[in-house]
Every structure is written in C-alpha cells, then in structure tokens.
Amino acid sequence: MALPSRVRGGRLPPRAADAVVTLAVTLVVAVWTLVSARYATEPASRTALGWALLAVGCGALYFRRRLPVTVAVVTLLACVAYYPLSAQDGPLMIAFALALYTTAAEGRFAASVALAAATLLAVGLGEIRQQPGHRQMDDTSLVMLAGWLISLVAVGRAQRTRLAYLHEVEQRALAAEREQEARARQSATEERLRIARELHDVLGHTISLINVQSGAALHRLGKKPEPEIALAAATEALEAVKATSKDALRELRATLGVLRQADEAAPTSPPSGLALLGELVERARSAGLDVRTSVVGTPVHLPPPVDLAAYRIVQESLTNVTRHARAHVATVTLDWRADELRLRVEDDGEGCPEESPLGSGIRGMTERALAFGGELTARGTAEGFRVDARLPFAARTAPQTASKGDPR
The missing domain is CATH 3.30.565.10 (Histidine kinase-like ATPase, C-terminal domain)
Structure with missing residues (x-):
C-alpha cells in the first residue's frame, strides 16, 4: 500500500527529499573514503573501480522509494564487490543500511528480512572460510551485525505502521469533515424548506383571502350601485383586507423570527x-x-x-x-x-x-x-x-x- 506523499514526504516533495538524502549520504561516504585513503595505498585502477562502486551504491538511493527492493539489492551487491576489492574501506554499508530500512518502511517486509538474513549469512560464511588469525570480524561483531540488521528492519516496519496509522487517522478526519459538511448542508436545506413551507402557508392563505375579498368588492362595485351602497361595500372590503393583512404581518414576523440576530428583539405576539x-x-x-x-x-x-x-x-x-x-x-x-x-x-x-x-x-x-x-x-x-x-x-x-x- 503506497501512502500519500503528503504523509510520507513531510515538508519537501518526495523526489526532492530523496535527492537531499542521496547527496547527504554520498557526501558522508566520499569524505570518509578520502580520509581513509590517507592511510592506505592501492593501484589507481582499483581506486577508480572502488569510487565507481561507491557512486553506484550511493546514487541508487535516489530511487529507493520507487524501487526499494531493487535499490537494496544493488547497494548490497556494491558492498559485496567493494569491500574485498578496495583497501580504502569506505563506509558504503551506510547506503545498504538506508536501503534496507526503506525496503521495510515501504511495506516490503518479507524482502527486507530476506536481504538482512542473506547479508548476515554471507558475512558469516566469509568469516568462517578465513584462516585463523585473518578474520575481519570476531563472533561479538557478528552478533552486533545481526542486531544492527534486525534493528533496521524493525525500525522500518515500525515507521511503516506509524505512517499507515497517520494515514488512517487523516482519512477518518476527512470522512468526519465531509460527513459534518453533509449534515450541515442537509440541516440548511431542511431549514430552508421549513421556512419556505411556513411562508407558503402564511402568505398563500392571507393573499388568497385578500384577493377574494377585493375581487368580491370590485364585482359589487362593477354593478354601479348607489354611492352609499358602493361606499359601504368598499369600506367593508378595505376593513377585511386591513384585518387580513395585519394577521399576515403578525404571522410573517413570527415565521421570520428564526432569522433574527441574537441582539434583535424577538416578536412578542x-x-x-x-x-x-x-x-x-x-x-x-x-x-x-x-x-x-x-x-x-x-x-x-x-x-x-x-x-x-x-x-x-x-x-x-x-x-x-x-x-x-x-x-x-x-x-x-x-x-x-x-x-x-x-x-x-x-x-x-x-x-x-x-x-x-x-x-x-x-x-x-x-x-x-x-x-x-x-x-x-x-x-x-x-x-x-x-x-x-x-x-x-x-x-x-x-x-x-x-x-x-x-x-x-
């Protein structure tokens, strides 16, 4: 499972972070190798080959996130070829250690365990085949190497678990935020529908009555009655319209009260x-x-x-x-x-x-x-x-x- 770059990459983009790590490791290995070269001499051809292996091992780290297993194998092979060949004894194992850690951190746990076991087995067999007194590592160093390799795999696995947990927390937070927004939209929609229904009931009823009352008055006035009768009809219609509109305003204020600000007076009717x-x-x-x-x-x-x-x-x-x-x-x-x-x-x-x-x-x-x-x-x-x-x-x-x- 590939984790999002925002979780994995931190502040820098993933490729920029990989480039920075690659340059840093290359710089450490190169400086350490130059310091070691002052105390060891070897033919120029072996020196050139040693530097080529260092470049390959360190340069491969740039691709460690995209091809974690391949990079780990390349750095391991570079170490296998470099240490028997070069007398300068540079710290190329740093590149392999970082590649092994990345393999575990990227979720390739089985591959990282296999590479660690193969490394320990190869070093152990190589030391066993050495003549007495010519071993490069004693038993204590082999045990320390085993602990070192196990720690790299374990820390990488722990980092993978941590990033997966953070990713899950982030997804849950996003889901909760989307759900909250959906509920807010639903509540707003329901409230708009409620207000629309109230306005429809209030205004529809009163405006219908006003329309009927005024229409009835116009109908009676259209018959051209006596002035006294016409005045009485008009007065009656206007009084009915006034009473109906007054009730409509009262109900409308009560309905729109839900839209008032906290510092406004609520309707008293x-x-x-x-x-x-x-x-x-x-x-x-x-x-x-x-x-x-x-x-x-x-x-x-x-x-x-x-x-x-x-x-x-x-x-x-x-x-x-x-x-x-x-x-x-x-x-x-x-x-x-x-x-x-x-x-x-x-x-x-x-x-x-x-x-x-x-x-x-x-x-x-x-x-x-x-x-x-x-x-x-x-x-x-x-x-x-x-x-x-x-x-x-x-x-x-x-x-x-x-x-x-x-x-x-």
Whole structure:
C-alpha cells in the first residue's frame, strides 16, 4: 500500500527529499573514503573501480522509494564487490543500511528480512572460510551485525505502521469533515424548506383571502350601485383586507423570527396554533365561505410544534377551498383522542380538477403530518373534497381552555 506523499514526504516533495538524502549520504561516504585513503595505498585502477562502486551504491538511493527492493539489492551487491576489492574501506554499508530500512518502511517486509538474513549469512560464511588469525570480524561483531540488521528492519516496519496509522487517522478526519459538511448542508436545506413551507402557508392563505375579498368588492362595485351602497361595500372590503393583512404581518414576523440576530428583539405576539382557529375561521367567512366547526372529545394542550402543524393544515385546507373549490360550505372537525388529534376539512365544492395547482400545498401538509409520525390524505369525494390528518402527540395534559375567537 503506497501512502500519500503528503504523509510520507513531510515538508519537501518526495523526489526532492530523496535527492537531499542521496547527496547527504554520498557526501558522508566520499569524505570518509578520502580520509581513509590517507592511510592506505592501492593501484589507481582499483581506486577508480572502488569510487565507481561507491557512486553506484550511493546514487541508487535516489530511487529507493520507487524501487526499494531493487535499490537494496544493488547497494548490497556494491558492498559485496567493494569491500574485498578496495583497501580504502569506505563506509558504503551506510547506503545498504538506508536501503534496507526503506525496503521495510515501504511495506516490503518479507524482502527486507530476506536481504538482512542473506547479508548476515554471507558475512558469516566469509568469516568462517578465513584462516585463523585473518578474520575481519570476531563472533561479538557478528552478533552486533545481526542486531544492527534486525534493528533496521524493525525500525522500518515500525515507521511503516506509524505512517499507515497517520494515514488512517487523516482519512477518518476527512470522512468526519465531509460527513459534518453533509449534515450541515442537509440541516440548511431542511431549514430552508421549513421556512419556505411556513411562508407558503402564511402568505398563500392571507393573499388568497385578500384577493377574494377585493375581487368580491370590485364585482359589487362593477354593478354601479348607489354611492352609499358602493361606499359601504368598499369600506367593508378595505376593513377585511386591513384585518387580513395585519394577521399576515403578525404571522410573517413570527415565521421570520428564526432569522433574527441574537441582539434583535424577538416578536412578542403569540405563535399560530389552534387557539387562533376562531380568527382563521372568521377570515375565511369574510371571504364568503361558510365555515363550520365541530369538536369531538376533550381538547388538550398540544406541544407547540404539533399545535402549529395542526393550525397550518387547517389554514392550507381552507386556503385551497377558497381559491380552487368554488365551495359554499366547509366543515372543520377536530377529533381529540387519547394520544392523537384527528383533523378533517371537507367542502361541497368541485373537488380537485387536474389543472388545479394544489400539489405544493398538499405536499407541505403531508410533510407536516409525517414529521410527527402521523399521516395525511387528500382526495375528492362525491360531495366535494376532503383532507384527513392524524397527528400523534404526548400523553394528555390538562383540558385546553377556550380562547378569544374559539369557534366552540
């Protein structure tokens, strides 16, 4: 397994680091050999051959990361040829030691062990074949050589393990960062969808009512009634538009409150909920729709998110009835049960024609119900159109008192 250069190479690029190491080893070996040459003499041809072997052994280190086993073999062969031949006895073993370490560090553990064993075996056999008194290394030196070779392989293997661990840690950190970014994007998307759904419900409902109210007033004024009748119709329409727009601004401020900065004042008006159902019904009635309400069971205090979802479902349903159904009567039924609220909004209109743009509104209502583990169905009936919703909630609390404008 090749590790990334960022983990392996440190601050320098890999090839630049290899070049620096190669030059450093070559410089050490050359200086040491020149110093040794002052105390040994040999023919010029052997000296030239010795320097050629030094150049080959040291120069091969530049390729030690790309061809670790090959470089280790080349440096070992250079040492095998150099030491019996040259009387200068330069430290070419440094090149082989570095190549052996790199072989283990690059993950070629079996090859590094084989090269270390072959080196120790070759040196041992060579010393055994020497005549008594002519050995270059005694038994203690052989043991030290064995320990030295084992240490090089072990340290290289440890470095390989360390780099692999760092690489794994880095990959996990990158994966965690990507996951965090994905979660942040998902949260931002969900929040945008929630705000879009709130704006759709608030503005869609109120603007539809304003459109219906103003259209009705223009229709009556188009008949050119008496001035007193025309003034009364215009005044009634403007008052209805004013009240509806006031409610729209209140709900819009509450919806956009999530976008306020920490040092801005939060809206003080109460949030939307079933406590404001009476006002919602009255606004729909002001648009000419006869809205009737029915309550089954004992109302309870709902958690605010569930309360808002129930209100928005009724609001969107009445908006669709007002805009598309051409209905005269709509019935809102609240069926309070032990652990859930059943909502039903049905009308006597024309149902849902194929060209009616109800898709986003019904989808938004369905998402609200599903968010709390409930469900919502919207379908045409023989009498008109019906929306059924089921909203689970927590254990029952104290009965909910009727608020101002409550249709009960």
